[in-house]
Amino acid sequence: MTETVLITGAGRGLGLELTKLFLGNGRRVLATYRGIAIPDQLRELGRGADAALRALRLEITDGASVTALRNELSGDVIDVLINNAGTTGGDHQDLGDMDYAAWLGAFEVNTVAPFRLAVALLDNLRRSDRPRIVTLSSQMGSLHRKGTGSHAYRTSKAAVNKVMQVLALELAGDGIIVCPVHPGWVRTDMGGPMGEISVNESAAGLVALIESLTPEHSGRFWTWEGMEHPW
Template sequence: MIMKSILITGCNRGLGLGLVKCLVKEKNPPKSIIATCRDLNKAQARLGNNSGGTKIANLFQELQGIAESNNNVHILQLDVEDTETFDEFARNVQEIVKDNGLNVLFNNAGYSPKSTRINMVKAQQMIDTFRINTVGPIMLTKALLPALKKASEVNCNHPLGSSRSAVINMSTILGSISKNCEGGLYPYRCSKAALNIATKSLSIDLKKDGILVTCVHPGWVKTDMGGSHAPIDVESSAKGLVTLMTSLSEKHNGEFYTWEGKALPW
């Protein structure tokens, strides 16, 4: 592992938590792993309130335990919908990475409502999903650009990739237009397709700064979003994503890949 720092959003459960667990086990883990949680107080308060709250709180306790056992893991509060807090959040990140900048921003936090077909979809579902899955990652990338550019400058002797500076957007094959053979899922599909085109634009705009931008499909994973019938467990997907992350090069810039490193069509 060459990257010195990585920030992953949405780490209190699912793939975000899986990525943190995988990274701390690396032979040479990043010196700073910044894991975000939407609301630290609520995550703690929900312990014991009900079965769902207990599960969420227990997962947050697992993240806390990782941070207590690994001094390179830092937990910060971040609600990706609350863009007004992003500048203050960026200052908190700066205090952690200091003059080394931020090597990797992994926009992992996401949302998928249960609506499927056109007769069921609601306008607010579309708006909420776009705010979390599309607007949040774009605006967070903007807020963290100074830290990403600083990492690129500090590591200018490295080629384009995660050891220099990179933004990785968690997308999905459901956001691929050419792979859509089943329809439905309007909020999720549309928001992720929009994230894909944002990835492409960012890859063009930021290449001159030495920052790579790509998007990845984690597979159909056993998470709260993916459901219990998904064929891939969190650990397998996370390991594949970390392997892909560490092998990023110029060919990945502005492209769409699976967790196994296979190119996907837009």
């Protein structure tokens, strides 16, 4: 049975590349985007993918939008939920220059939405033989690493790590594997041109990791290279 992967923020960056690679592996992909129209590159992918790619509109911070998605997918199996959509939290998040509204916005997107989506799609995940929830976090949220600035981004990713650790315990009885992952410093719009790895390198590593996840991986923080990352 072909596995189904739902990927948020699939219109560009890592979400788009993950969509491409999972399709290449013969998976069905439910690719979400926000905005009025399907992003061009996602639409292009769909052309060669027959019915394997379904683009769905989703604003992850909007409860009504998440409910509409849940209703649309009611009864369907989802094997993997990838919480990929994320935000940096804007350009004003340092000691002398903090945009507090943007900080809260970063929590909505990076921390609260992955939980909301996991809860909304639990019934779909429970229908899978090997359900997984994978959330794109960041080493910038690791309490183990020291770094300055980017308060909104760092704290929202540290918090989502904790959300995923708790969910892993809560969903272990359902056999659902839950992992936050660090994708590397990637040359996307977010990572910028100085990033250490290409979007393809990162996504290929993430796909290999996601395809190989076992219950022993659950509740632990992983890198795109399949190495365990300290919290």
